[in-house]
Amino acid sequence: MRKHIPEHIAIIMDGNGRWAEEHGKERIYGHQNGVEAVRNAIEGAGEAGVKFLTLYAFSTENWNRPKEEIDALMQLLVKAIKNELEGLMQNNVRLQAIGNLKSLPLECQEELQDAIETTKNNTGLTIVLALSYSGRWEIVNAVKKIIEHGIEEQFVTQYSFPIFLCNNQIPDPDILIRTGREYRISNFLLWQIAYTELFFPAILWPDFRKQHLFDIIAEYQMRQRRFGKTGAQIKI
Ligand code: FPP
Secondary structure (H helix, E strand, O other), rough: OOOOOOOOOEOOOOHHHHHHHHHHHHHHHHHHHHHHHHHHHHHHHHHHHOEEEEEEEEEHHHHOOHHHHHHHHHHHHHHHHHHHHHHHHHHOOOEOOOOOHHHOOOOHHHHHHHHHHHHHOOOEEEEEEEEEEEEHHHHHHHHHHHHHOOOHHHOOOOOHHHHHHHOOOOOOOOEEOOOOOOOOOOOOOOOOOOEEEEEOOOOOOOHOHHHHHHHHHHHHHHOOOOOOOOOOHHOO
């Protein structure tokens, strides 16, 4: 398992609503059970030696959901951050966030900032919560920053551009996982996933367990990443 450990795994946690429906419950029940799956993903990533785990927890487009679901999700987030903080500290986990964080309810912003501040010197796994996030929003935001800084055209390259994205300290994801039996990217990390390996396990998010992550990492280790080169070039 220690061979070719992916440095960064990103996850689109989809299927909570359908999972709840399948159990004859309200949608929020699916989100609540999704927290256990989040815990499994974090523990599994830590055990596998992954350095960064980015979780798509709330997209820009999720603001269009019914108000009760948005409120319940924000409450759940506040509660989960509060409850998990001690465990994050014990396990040397650092928390970060990307997205339009200012658009989150104040209580959520405060809880998040507190957890980010408390865990900032931890050196193990880094969890990045994508909140009020979308790839297009991030790219447009980067362009705005470039204009604001008056950067000359000659200095805007594919290497300098990521400096203006939300978090330029994190390598692009090696693996992107989407649960929920949907096969799309849904506006997640559009710039960063240019050469990411994609995985679509046919399960709903609340059913995700460590073993799913280990199986995906094992399959990833069998894949050959060529980055546009030939297979023969990679073997040299
Ligand atoms: C997508 O499922 C899931 C979300 C929009 C929210 C994800 C939130 C959690 C897993 C809970 C808390 C997270 C953290 C980080 C503590 P969906 O509602 O779109 O499902 P559906 O496609 O079946 O309707």
